[in-house]
Amino acid sequence: MLMFRRHLLPWLKVLLCQGLALAIVLALLPMLPEGWRFGPGWVLLFEGALAALIGLVLRLPRIFLPIQLFLPLLVLYSDALPGWAYLVAFLLCLLLYWNSATEQVPLYLTNGRTAAALAALARERGARSLADLGSGLGDVVVRVARACPDVAVAGIETAPLAFALSRLRVALARAGNARIHYRSLWDEDLAAYDLVYCFLSPVPMPRLYEKALREMRPGTLLVSNSFIVPDVAPERVIEVEDGRRTRLHVYRMRG
Numbered sequence: 001m002l003m004f005r006r007h008l009l010p011w012l013k014v015l016l017c018q019g020l021a022l023a024i025v026l027a028l029l030p031m032l033p034e035g036w037r038f039g040p041g042w043v044l045l046f047e048g049a050l051a052a053l054i055g056l057v058l059r060l061p062r063i064f065l066p067i068q069l070f071l072p073l074l075v076l077y078s079d080a081l082p083g084w085a086y087l088v089a090f091l092l093c094l095l096l097y098w099n100s101a102t103e104q105v106p107l108y109l110t111n112g113r114t115a116a117a118l119a120a121l122a123r124e125r126g127a128r129s130l131a132d133l134g135s136g137l138g139d140v141v142v143r144v145a146r147a148c149p150d151v152a153v154a155g156i157e158t159a160p161l162a163f164a165l166s167r168l169r170v171a172l173a174r175a176g177n178a179r180i181h182y183r184s185l186w187d188e189d190l191a192a193y194d195l196v197y198c199f200l201s202p203v204p205m206p207r208l209y210e211k212a213l214r215e216m217r218p219g220t221l222l223v224s225n226s227f228i229v230p231d232v233a234p235e236r237v238i239e240v241e242d243g244r245r246t247r248l249h250v251y252r253m254r255g
């Protein structure tokens, strides 16, 4: 069920958005006043923008915005694109989804409500330092750093493009308490943090929990978005009231 909601549902929503946008465009075109004629490129771009807008209403993750926007153009003009464009697209994907194959951790993003719930937990527990292991595009780092100015927030990331974009984002946000480090999460010393957050996949969870047990101080928290540590009962599960009904599994380190 979780696999369906996370991996298939967004793409079904993309199809729905594109279908609705196409239907709206086909309905609108004959109604255009005489003399209003647009080239097919503009019509397809409008259709993509409409689909992206519908996607926002349906709460599709923001990462689908550019996909929705350019999908109609790409489908129709795929053979008109020069060969190097595919190479560039492949390289960008490689640099962004760097850890998908090796670590079996893809890129998907924590939403605003979940980041707010995490910030509330950090405040409630009086955390002074927080790490996002595999910080992606820096959403959590920037949001928590803004919500909790007295918490030192660190993002740990190895996907080169995600690292570069999140560094830029932190610089633009001027959040003095936020940092992004180019480092594998396996090399990060977790003893430095009061709260460690992760949104990874089922694969690394057992190994990560063992690392947390070895390194984290008693009383500190490991918080996993969606993915449980097998056979370990969390101290608490926070249910976030968002579209995907996110669950934050909170594991408290014991002495």
Ligand SMILES: C[S@@+](CC[C@H](N)C(=O)[O-])C[C@H]1O[C@@H](n2cnc3c(N)ncnc32)[C@H](O)[C@@H]1O
Pocket (backbone or CB within 6 Å): 096, 097, 098, 099, 103, 105, 106, 107, 108, 109, 110, 132, 133, 134, 135, 136, 137, 138, 139, 140, 156, 157, 158, 159, 162, 183, 184, 185, 186, 198, 199, 200
């Ligand atoms: C599902 S995304 C979560 C992104 C971000 N934490 C968020 O919630 O928005 C997981 C991220 O972990 C990164 N990642 C996976 N394995 C890693 C590793 N060994 N060291 C550092 N980052 C890693 C991936 O590149 C990806 O950006």
